[in-house]
Amino acid sequence: MEEGGSTLCILVATDCHLGYLEKDEVRRFDSFDTFEEICSLAEKNKVDFLLLGGDLFHENKPSNSTLVKTIEILRRYCMNDRPVQFQVISDQAASLQNRFGQVNYEDRNYNIGLPVFTIHGNHDGPSGVDNVSSNDILSAGNLLNYFGKTDLGCTGVGKVTVYPVFIRKGETYVALYGLGNIRDERLNRMLHEPHAVNWVQPEPGDGTPAYDDWFNILVIHQNRRNYLTETKGSPRNGISELLLPRFLDLVIWGHEHECLIDPQEVPGMVFHVTQPGSSIATSLINAEAKPKHVLLLEIKGTQYRPTKIPLQSVRPFEYAEVVLEDQVDVDPSDEATIHVHLHQIVSNLIEKARESAATGSLPKPPLVRIKVDYSGFSTINSKQFGQNYVGKVANPQDILVFKKSGKRCKITQGSTNSSGEVDINELNQQTIEALVSESNLQMEILSVHDLNSALHDFVNEDDTRAFHSCLQQSIEEARNKLTTATEDSTNIDEQQIACLLDQNMQAPEKEAITEGRTGLQNLQTDTLSVFEKPPTLESDDEPVESSDPEENGSSSSSQQAGRKRRAAPGGGGGFAAAAAGRRKTDLTSFQRAPTKEDDADATKKRRAPVAAGRYGAVIRRR
């Protein structure tokens, strides 16, 4: 690695879930082992800083033991004499939420050699009266720089101003935006609402370069709906890449545990997305069985070079699916043959894990998961089955999971843990969600979250009107939203909306829902009628094209003219052509606040927020 100079070198990791399964005798140290490896990789590669994408902790209220272990690791790796060779040139108190209001390595009472930056995830987000997150503990102790924490307020959709951390190293200028996890539904609404999300942007002057010469990174922690999964679930079921502002160059996407770390181009957008994936498997699903990586990110000027580094300390995880019907050596009338067949598979997977383990160190007993489609067969006792593998497999108690009707539940290519499969631990929260995504319902009006609540009330509180109220409320909300949308957007096609309203949402398969929970025997069909024909405001099949009112204002065309389309970098020193080729920053779509704010620029303080308008309803190209 080039030290000093103008190359900013960042190690990117996410979803370390420290403290995950801390009570499991076998796996309790897994999260810490890998976090320690990540820190040691940062040290070995002499990066400028370590950047984390949220869910550093598995719980917002980590145990004392987890806090102690985490602090010990950070202290061992972050505190040293290595000089920090970049500067944070933005208002530090605005972007870093702690009482000391500065980046940790500038506190001269601490000898920080490796700064760590992180946002919060859904597991370790702020809560309580004081809006405190577990990351705040580390931040108060000056062990990390916690950014992207927002106070949304309690009323309405809320507004948020994203103050980035402006980083300078030599001639490289990076604006690091962070958006700690917000409930998907809420963030979705905010991204659709004008001015609800203000992205503060660098302004040239004071020796900083023109706007175009900044490299803009966003770290986000949400369910991801990319161009591949765009058709899955409702818009409230994740954040679409297409909703993000176009001035970005690179998006680091946390929360999704599948490792899709190579930056991907988003068709129709100008930025790339890297999804590092978790550093530990918290769901035993196919997506988590892929090798785990972290990303070494070198940025020079406006070019970047991504290098993925495999993690060695991750516990091996082998995953298989088997449809008993299709196996010739399995006899439906003889349970023993099922046993023999499944034991054979487990043995093979253990062997496979052993072979692929790094040589030299004693390999950890692997995680093994077999998803068994047992249609036409009887299940076998999973716990009993696992007793043969105590000491050989890290999860003997749940090697096997049984599912009927594999056809309906088959994992779609590219699906993620949050929408693809129901994790046994998250059954309470995810039943409706999973059913909805399995059936590929287009739930545009009804919120899955509200449905879950309704289901909960129906089953646990005996509230027979739960689904009815949920429906009423959702329709009311949709009507209001529609009215607002019509008022806001000048060129929205009213006929198109009316047409959308008439469209019927696909009816769900009722059996799937009644099957989903054992407590549902009493489910009254009239309450389920809410699923049948609600109006739909927006459909993914027929995307609504709408534009921001300000985009058509008098100022925007001149603004756009003033922004050049950034030329592909030529040469780029030691950077690979791949990286150079990927670099496309198109600013034509970037929207600014009205002209009067522009006129007032000269008198404004440097860091005043620039209202970035509405990024929501862009054309979806698929």
Place this chain on the structure above:
Amino acid sequence: MEEGGSTLCILVATDCHLGYLEKDEVRRFDSFDTFEEICSLAEKNKVDFLLLGGDLFHENKPSNSTLVKTIEILRRYCMNDRPVQFQVISDQAASLQNRFGQVNYEDRNYNIGLPVFTIHGNHDGPSGVDNVSSNDILSAGNLLNYFGKTDLGCTGVGKVTVYPVFIRKGETYVALYGLGNIRDERLNRMLHEPHAVNWVQPEPGDGTPAYDDWFNILVIHQNRRNYLTETKGSPRNGISELLLPRFLDLVIWGHEHECLIDPQEVPGMVFHVTQPGSSIATSLINAEAKPKHVLLLEIKGTQYRPTKIPLQSVRPFEYAEVVLEDQVDVDPSDEATIHVHLHQIVSNLIEKARESAATGSLPKPPLVRIKVDYSGFSTINSKQFGQNYVGKVANPQDILVFKKSGKRCKITQGSTNSSGEVDINELNQQTIEALVSESNLQMEILSVHDLNSALHDFVNEDDTRAFHSCLQQSIEEARNKLTTATEDSTNIDEQQIACLLDQNMQAPEKEAITEGRTGLQNLQTDTLSVFEKPPTLESDDEPVESSDPEENGSSSSSQQAGRKRRAAPGGGGGFAAAAAGRRKTDLTSFQRAPTKEDDADATKKRRAPVAAGRYGAVIRRR
């Protein structure tokens, strides 16, 4: 204060209970305000370090918010350029329980100006698989030096080796012993058992002075039974000062919230005891209504000067007791007169609090508690009564507590919160305990703890045999103990034991017990017979004199001859005569390990534990 030189200057505080009532809108910051004042007093008085006696946190699992606030305060006051002018010359890893194994100010990655030393209390003690305390979090973050943490093991009574922190400043040598809270009953047994507690002691050499020239401090966090309260409760109900080793010079006693900060001489012992008391009132009892203080301790050579400093930030607390029967203006047939009378008292107390508040700053609304003996009267609604004081009193909801029969419950002079009065919040744990101490029972065989469990099982689990089993077990235990004691002690008077066994324990007042809990209507008299005539092994009225077998060995007389009775210090620079006069260190009672260990001294490492023998059964002089 004299800086540098040979005067070690320590600020002593205890029981800060950070996070106490953190959900109370009015009082949530109280604990933090006072802790901040303590830190600022340490800074203002330029002490060498701050010494805390346990219960820094109110909960072992403090909330994120409490952790953040605590870390922020410590970081603000502890991290600075002030040079630390003392050295820790003992094996730091042995006495300080953290992974980094050194005193915090020696880590050159941190700029520590004010070191803090603490033991744990009963509220913030270690727990869980990893035996982790909330203090470990601060210790891992290098914000404090956590000592006195012991791993007792799971079997038997357990053994503990107390490794002191040896501190040197100029010509002053201090051995700082710490014993974090251990269950009273267990510590009592350990202190009675030979070799169960090993006090590691300094050995001369390597430039350190002779043993007699060390000043020995013990920080302990237990219920305290001193010569005044010695007759109260069972020996398992607290630790007697008389059980502590005689080589100590000063004992800092945490846990007891009453401020008895002026060092008191213990008759028959050679050390003084200071009981700083909590820095926040967590029980609204008389003992907590006294002004709160911290202690400034200056040690030069083997002399010390104590200076108590009143805490200004503590919320005013006024306490009164009233016996309605004795009031001339209260008419039993007219409830209104009770109201008028009590409102008058509250007004007076509020006025009193206002007058005694520090001038200048806006005084906090005070805590007010009136204990009303309503014998012969009806109670009034305490919540309703308090509504007049919202905003004027910090605890409007519980100003009044009602008690019948004031004669029986009268607070004994000098009693403490743990044994003197039943706190409403601790009713579950303390009912039996309170009854026992109220009736002044000599419960020598039956453990109050076991009786509590039995009561619990009897009431909640419908276990009619609970008291019977409890009795059987206790008798069995007493028998075993007796056998061991007879084997161990060579000059124990067997006749005396037989005589003690024949003595009858005072019979309890049955009504008191049956009155104590409403759930006890079904109490069967046969189960209560356990109270009546159990044998008693040991009685405070006739103390058993016993000595350690090794004390009679060949080596002890010569050892004792080698130890001079420390002469009263002459002159002592700027030290008051009071301090000098108090100083009495009598080492004749100090017991050493057998000779063969002494012979091996030359080859032993400097810090090897010296088995200090058995300090238990000393003569109790009263």
